[in-house]
Each structure stands twice: as C-alpha cells, then as structure tokens.
Amino acid sequence: MITRRSMLAAAGLTLLTGCSSATKDPNGPLKFWSSLRGTNTVVDAWNAKNPNDPVVLETVTSGFAGGNAKLSNAARAGNAPDVVSMADSDLPMFALDGVAADLTDLISAGLRDDLGEVAWSGATFGGRVHGVPLDLPPLLMLYREDLLREVPATWDEFREAARRLKSQGIYLTSFHPNGYNLFAAHVMQTGGRWFGVDGDSWVVNFTDPQSLKAADYWQSLLDEQLLFLAPGSSQEWLAALAEGRVAAHLVSVWGVAALASSVPGGAGKWRIAPVPQWDPAKPSIGRDGASLHVITADSVKKDRAMRFIEWMSTSPEAITARLSSGRSSLFPAAPKLWEAASRQFKTTFYGGQDLDGLAAEQYELQHGGWMWGPRMQSTATSIHHGLARIPYGTTIAQALRDAEAETLPDMRSLGLSVRRS
Template identity: 30%
Template sequence: MKRSTIRCAGIVGAVALTLTVGGCSDSGSGSGSGSDSASSGGKASITFWGWAPGYEDAVKAFNKSHPDIKVSYQSVQPGAKGGYEKMLNAVKADNAPCLAQVGYETLPSFAAQGALTDVTEHASADKDDYQEAAWKSVTLADRVYAAPVDTGPMALFYNKKVFDSLDLKPPTTWAEYEAAAEKIHKSDPKRYISAPYLDYDYAGLAWQTGASWFGTKGDAWQVTMDSEANKKVAGYWQGLADKGLISDAPMYDQAWYTGLGNGDIATVVGAVWQAGVIKGGAKSGSGQWAVAPLPQWSKGDKRVGNAGGSSTAVLKGCENPEAAWEFAHWLSTDREAFGDLVDKAALYPAAKDLLDLPQLKSADPYFGGQKIYDVFADASGQVNASWTWGPLMTKTAADLNDGLGKAWAGESTIADALRTAQDKTVGEMKKQGLQVAE
C-alpha cells in the first residue's frame, strides 16, 4: 500500500518541540501494515481502541447510521495501566489503529514520539463545536490531532449535613474555605476539610489560578512548576496541612471513602467525574452531599480549573483520516450517543451543544435532589484555557507524586515537590533532546 507523506519540517511551537524527539508525525493517509484500510467497494474501515464504558455501544450505533464507514472497536486497558504502552508499541510496529482514546495530558507525549496524525484539514471546520479549553487540548501549534470528548471542570463537593450542623455555607473564596476547615476540625478532631491531592487532581488546583506548569518560548519549552504563582497555590495548601486540617487518608483509598461516607472528610475539590466516584465509593453518604462552585482566590472572580478529560486521537499511519475524524467528531457531538456515555461512563461533554442533554438535567438523590450538572455547566465556560501540558507527563506526574506524598506526610513541602519535579522534568527533557528555555 502507498506510504503516507511524512512531514518533518516547518512545524513550529509545541509540535516542533515535541517532534524533536519523535522525529516526524504522519500527515495523513497511508500505513504499511495497519489494520485500517479502504475496502474494494470504497467503504472505509477503521479501528478504535479505548476503554470507556459505553464506547462499544456507541460504535455499533455509528455503524448502523453510517453505511460507508465501518468502525471496529477494541477494548484495551486504561491508558496508565497499559493502554498507552500498547498504542505506542503498535505505532512502532506500523500496525496501530486509526483511533485511540488518549487523555489530554498524554497527547503531547504521543506527539513527542511521533505517534499522531495531523487532521487539521478535516477538523478545523468543527472547531466552534467545542469548548475553547477542550479544543486547545487537542491542538498543538495550530494543528489538530484529536477530537475532544469530555472535560473535567471543577467544583466543590461538600458534605451539606456537616456544613449545616456547623452553620457553615459553601465557601466562595479560598479564605472562607480555610475558615471552614478550622471550624470543622475544631468541632471534632477526627474531621477534616479535605484529603491530600496528587498529580492531575493537584494540577487542577494550580490550573484555576493560572499557575501554569509548561509553556513555550521561541523554539524551546518552558517549565514553570516552581513559579511564584505555583508557590502561592502550594503555600496555601501547605498552610492547611501545617495546621493539621488535611486528612492523611489517600484519595481513592478505602479510608478516603469511609471518611466521605461518615463525614470525617467534608469536601472534595474535584472534577465533574468525581460525582460518580463519590457515589460509588461512599454509598453511606447518600443524601448528605451537595455541589457548589469552586472557591475563588478573590471574591467575585470566575476562574475554574480542569482535572481530566480525554480525546479520540488519530494515530500515525491512519489510512483514512477523513473517515476517522468523521467518527471521532460524531462520537463527541451526537446527542443520543453521548447521552448514553453520560449514563454509562459519567462523561461530561466537551461539545458546547451537548451541555443541555437531558441526562445532565436530572435531580440526583445522592446529592439531596440537586441538579448538580447545572453547577458544572456554568463552570465549563469558566475553565482557564491557557493551560498547556508538557511532553513527558507520565514521568512528570510520577516525580511530582513522589514529592507530594512526602509533603503531605510532613516529610517535605509542596513547594519542594514542585521544585524537584521541575528539575527532574527539565533533566529528562534535555536527555531526550528537547530544547528547554532557562
């Protein structure tokens, strides 16, 4: 089969920086031995790897309504649990699928390894269908490599029963949040305002305040995890920890779920998908929890961070990028299909026109009958769109988590964790040949 044209020159900004490592990215059709092809009858055949519940049913629905394109779905392990490694190995072996579920934070890493196909010519007309921050997450140097699927706008999950018992209202500022933390802990030494945050949950806290971690300067990456803005966020949470106001129960540990269920952990500062996590793991808290807008650094501000979210990425070697984009865009924008994904996977749409889905308008008994998605609908339009993920996020997150774990345990500080993660990230970037601005 005809090989695709490979472009290695003229790429600027983030793509140029990441491709310093990957060498090239596929510009369109063609793959030597990939499974995706066009049949003799002209019917496009593409393969899609992912893990989200409901994706297989969505593929079936698409195939019924699009007779000229056949999508084959293959379930793989979630990205960090082996899915990403499988995808990258398939790219190297020249037998990757056209499409793969890839988190926003990991997309630049795929670009760094030359594992993506530029689909700008097919995708650019659909830009306005998506929220700005989501579109930016799949765009590198004005080139599009994936369709945004879901987002993770953040809000404050809080135990209304605990707050009401102490005559507390949901805090609108981080200063009010700290005051609530002190009152909650004073009422019972086993009660805490929150548990520690790690990796992408912590990133969302920095994201809100504009404390960026990565950027570009000319032809080089900038790593700014140790900036003054990041020190402000770190100092705030360090202050809560130093006052003994943060639980030592790790997030997603059984101790955390127990604390959420019995009121010993009174809030979760988290993304929309945390609703499903809390409901599933802390069933005894049903009827006690509610959702409020994210506290702000200055009263009256409306700035929100994002935690999580994924895309349908077009991988290197895809022979049918136009058909691949047609399915990827459909998956993200079809009302019936995405409504099912809300029910089955608790995905929150990146597409603007889906924010009024019926599935997002129902009252939730767990949250006292509150229509919690109304809060996230407002938050989605307030997400700071300036955030940029780095090219080696798997390593960056691992190094950060190591430091944060020590900081929350009182063995170091959050500021130290950020500084160390920055130093190790810069070292690894240079080792891999990426240009880094001093």
C-alpha cells in the same frame, strides 16, 4: 547484562501487544481503544446507526495504568488502532512521538465552531491540532450537606470551615499524594503555568509565583493538619468518605458519577457546589483531566475515523448513549450538547440537584494557556514521589522543584529547545 535484559523485556512486550489483527485494510472496521466510562454504549449506538461503517471497541486500562505503554508499543510494532481516547496530559507525548496524527486539515469548520476556544487550546501545539476534545470538565466541590452546612465561597472561608470541622473530628477534604492532576487544577485556577511556549522553545517553571501560591496554601492546610492525607482511590480514603470522616471531594465533572459508585451508601447526602475562589470578583477555575480523541499516524482510515470522532464530540445521540450507561458523568466540551446531557444524567445521588447548570456556569470560567509537558506520566510520577514524602517533611513546593529538575533532562535528551522562565 542490562541491555540483554531490556531487549528481552522489549521483545516480550511487543509479543504481548502484537497480537491484534490487520489494521491496514482501508475497508476494514475502525479499531478504537478507550478507557472512558460508557464508551461501549456509545459504540453500540454508532454501530446500530452505521452498519456499513462499523467500529470495534477494545476497552483498555487508563493511560497511567498501562494504556500509554500499550499504545506506544503498538504504534512501534505498527499495529496501533485507528482511534484512541486519551487524557489531555498524555497528548503532547503522543503528538511529539508521532503516534497521534496531525489532524489540522481534517477538522471541519463546523467541528471547530462547536467546541470552544479553550477546549482546542489543549489539543493544539505549535499551531497544529493533534486531538479532538471530548470534554472540558471544570473542577467542582462535592460535599456532604449534613456535615458542611455553609459552602465556602473563598479559599479563606474554606480554611475557616476546615478548622471548624476539624474541631468536631471531621476533615473538610483530603490531600492525595498521588493526585498531581488535582493539584494542577488548583494551579490552573491561580493562573500558574508549568509548561509554556515562547516562539520555538519550551518554557518550564513548576514554581512560578502562582504555582507557589497554590502550593503554599495547601501546605499550610497540611501543616495545620486540616486535611485527610491519603492516596486517591485508596481503601483508606474511600472508607473515610463512606464513614463521613471526610466532608468534601474536589473533582472535575467526570468524578460526579464516579463518587456515586464509590460510596453508594451516601446517596441523597451529597451535594455539588462550585470550588472556592481566590477573588470572587475575578473568578477562575481549573480542571483535573480532560479527554480527547486522536487518530494514529499510521491509520489508513483517517477520514472515517474523523467522522466517528466528530460524531462522538458533537452529536446529542452520542452523549445520550454515553450517559445512558449510568456510569459516566462526562460534561461535553461542545456547549450545544449540554441540554441533551442534562436531560440524560440523573443526579438522585445528589438530591436531584441540577448538575449541568452549575457545570455550564463553571465551564465559562476556564481559561486557555495551560499546557502539559512532553513526558507527563514521568513528571507526574516525580511529583507523586515528592508528595509521598510529605509525612517525612518534604513540602509541596519542594516536590514541584524536584519534579521539574527530573523533567528537564528528559526534554533535553529529546533535543527539544527548553529554558526556564
């Protein structure tokens, strides 16, 4: 019964995704799947400049919303595109499954130097590079200047500010039960590591002391009812932002443009600030999602694909084209593009504040060493499942423990060598 049902579903999915044209012609156009804002203007700019090496863009839904499944199925059916945009958290899975090609030997010395060490660390597993970083966006605090008068510099000050605002009936910020990536950014800041590598083995620990430090802090804010508890992107939350019931939104640089389009009525009232620190003398910052480009293993146009990817990651024309769409606030991983980015991105929504100077400063505070797991979408769903029970008494730490317990069997089933630190 079961097998019959799943076989039928598999057949159906293959049929749905199996309708793309031949990608096996080495002289055909490059096929490119992306869910990133502003990619269409980037591709237009490339095609205008390279009429003999055209790129065909298909806009797809983001990874968790279906893009990952679409790519897995296409790769299995043998008709994956040549180039795909991907969130860093999904890269280990596609690298492990043999969908994302090993690019180590295709990467030029120039490209390697243009992107920082930290950026490459998120694309390198066991010494082999599987993706080319596009952005490396530090977490920022977007806030309503009219509600939050003083920007808290430390997390202790942040708690005090939350208490003061709460007494006026305003939440300082929100907690998203569907936002594992934002919480992961807090863990990166404290220096926690959920996944790591020791020799030839994975090391897993979702509740190391640093992760628990972040978990306990946010739990205590929740216990004091200082946070607006609502799913990210939900109507409920957007309404609270629009009505000024929530004063701040923590998000990486890419979210700067997204907020402006989500709450257009707030134009001019919002400002950008660094995220509070645990110890201002030893500053550190995390990020909630970076993007990369990968070449699929079956692609027969890897050299051309790499030329296009390198151009997207390191050419001022590419970043100018992306930001000219007005829908993207992508902060390039290549520092040499920051000037072009700051010339193009308009911060009228934020009172004309200088975004790129601030982002550049915070960029330097990021550190390597963070690694995502090999089945991150499942792990994230497990975390979300736990966080959804917060109103029923589950704690953040418990959600992390449960998610870890549900992640380890997956890794063992793949035959990976894995231990708990």
